[in-house]
Amino acid sequence: MAQDNLVSMTRSLVAHGMAGTMELADEVVRIPASSYTDPALFELEKRQIFRRLPLMVAPSCELPEPGDYKAMDICGVPLLLTRQKDGTVGAFLNMCSHRGNPVASGTGKANRFTCGYHGWTFKNDGDLIGVASPQDFGAIDKAAHCLTRFPVYESAGLIWATLDPTSTLDIADYLCGYDELLKAFEFDGWHLFSQRTLAGPNWKTAYDGYLDFYHLPVLHANTFGSDFYNRANYFAFGPHQRLSTPSQFAIKVSGDDDQQMDLNAMADDQLPQEVLVQGVWTIFPHISIASFYGGGLRGAMISQLFPGATVGESYTTQFYVMEHEPTDEVAIKAAHDQFDFLEIVVRDEDYKTGKRQHEALQSGLMKEVLFGRNERGGQVFHQWVDKLTHASDDELKDIFAREMAQAAE
Ligand code: FES
Ligand SMILES: [Fe+2]
Structure with missing residues (x-):
């Protein structure tokens, strides 16, 4: 079932890639700018989201x-x-x-x-x-x-905990079957290569950046490059969202001579696991997982984001996990280089921009921010934050029991 789901997502990405289209949200969404800067709302989010939901x-x-x-x-x-x-x-x-x-x-x-x-x-x-x-x-x-x-x-090689000892919210229900898909990474056999923690802006400002590809060729022009495709399709499982580029092609990474695969010409059972899990996998409210290949070795960066002491602060632990631990000096250096590169991208581009954005929003002179029809990930994320922040404990259980039942259909 999970495998079928992964294949059908890939087929949808291929079809959109061939047609040059993406799945657009129904409308442009506006949210109050104060939702990033209001200290009272920030305290409520810490209590209702981070101290009440599985993390x-x-x-x-x-x-x-x-x-x-x-x-x-x-x-x-x-x-x-x-x-x-x-x-x-x-x-x-x-x-x-x-x-x-x-x-x-x-x-x-x-x-x-x-x-x-x-x-x-x-x-x-x-x-x-x-x-x-x-x-x-x-x-x-x-x-x-x-x-x-x-x-x-x-x-799926990941550990969740709920920071409320009296919580009766079932963590598997909360995941809405998403962990069954995440199992395709096979993280339970992987190795933790390295980790570090970075300071960032407001937790939602920071998280927005993990949920769109729209900014990639602009903000990351000097690192990822300005020809990076800026469109993504979104697949939602309750509040958890995977985003991936609509494309007919994928790169087969094999060290020195990477090859392009035509996914449309491949049978379902020929699609490699790394293709089935490509893109960014976010886990609500604070995780993002993306694949990288330092020196040709398969790895992933798991970013774990938490609110900081004030509304304008967050911190992110980046875990660089690898399918196989690199053993020789060249491979170890290549993995470090990959991880260091990602630190620069996130710290000096994403979070530096997020901090400037936050300072500007704190002027209070802009009432709303926009999420375009191409930014469905951000739209869905903010809708879930709003809904769960204001849900009672009983409503919370009902919401996820319903989501889980839907996912099982
Ligand atoms: S507080 Fe731990 S032994 Fe007293
Ligand atoms: Fe970014």
């Missing part, structure tokens, strides 16, 4: 082995991810049940965490196993003082 918190290859852990802070919530003994992932509130000190920081390997304040100890599945000077706490119920668990879900 893709790590690629599985960041925590490949039992004992691996990562601590991170998302919108003021300290999160601890662990790879447990049985191979599953645990997601916990990174706060000691004694008086709230975080029990871990950074990344590393540990089967247990001893709190650095008074020495209480937890297993990496969250269980409290040691209380310092227990006689002074009486008959403390250890089971009632575990680390607080967050809902967590691992699929």
Whole structure:
């Protein structure tokens, strides 16, 4: 079913490519400029979107082995991810049940965490196993003082967690079947080559850039080139969207002599997996995945975006994951060069522009911004942000139960 879906998306892209067309949105959409600059709305979005919806918190290859852990802070919530003994992932509130000190920081390997304040100890599945000077706490119920668990879900080589321990929103429902398609990347066998974190503008300003190809030949003329095709077709799965260039052709990357493939002349079962997943895969509200070939080796950049401390700030962790870990010096350098190039593109072109745009919008002198019929990705993204920001918890569950039912039809 997922394979059929990937093939039919590719066939649609080929047909549009041959006809020189793209799928346009019904109308031009205007949204209030204040939705990028209003501090009250920004706080509401952090609460209603980032602290309530499942977030893709790590690629599985960041925590490949039992004992691996990562601590991170998302919108003021300290999160601890662990790879447990049985191979599953645990997601916990990174706060000691004694008086709230975080029990871990950074990344590393540990089967247990001893709190650095008074020495209480937890297993990496969250269980409290040691209380310092227990006689002074009486008959403390250890089971009632575990680390607080967050809902967590691992699929397609990616890990999601919901930063609300009481959430009953099913993470698979939230994904609307999209993770079944993402499995075509086969990320669960990939390697994390490198990662870095960049500062950016308002999180929606930054995310807009991942959702359009319209800007590519203009803003990225000096990096990607000015002849880059600026049109994309959008495929939506609930709030999650894949965008890809309508084209009859794809490049077969094979090191020195890349070849052009005519997809129209190929049977469905001849279409390579990397063609079936080409383009940009966004995962609402904050992830973008795109394929790259540093030195001919297959890789992908997974960009993970979070709101920053103020409405005009965000930060993005870029994970460069590779199908095969490069081993020789030349291949390692080529992968680094590819990743460094992407840092320049995003930092010096996308985010630099986003920051200038944000400063200008903050003047308050422009009331609305526009998304053209060719920018359906941005239209859909902002509609979902608006809808989910204002939905009650019950409505949220209904929305995704409906989306999941539709996806299954
Ligand atoms: S706060 Fe952790 S042991 Fe006291
Ligand atoms: Fe860009």
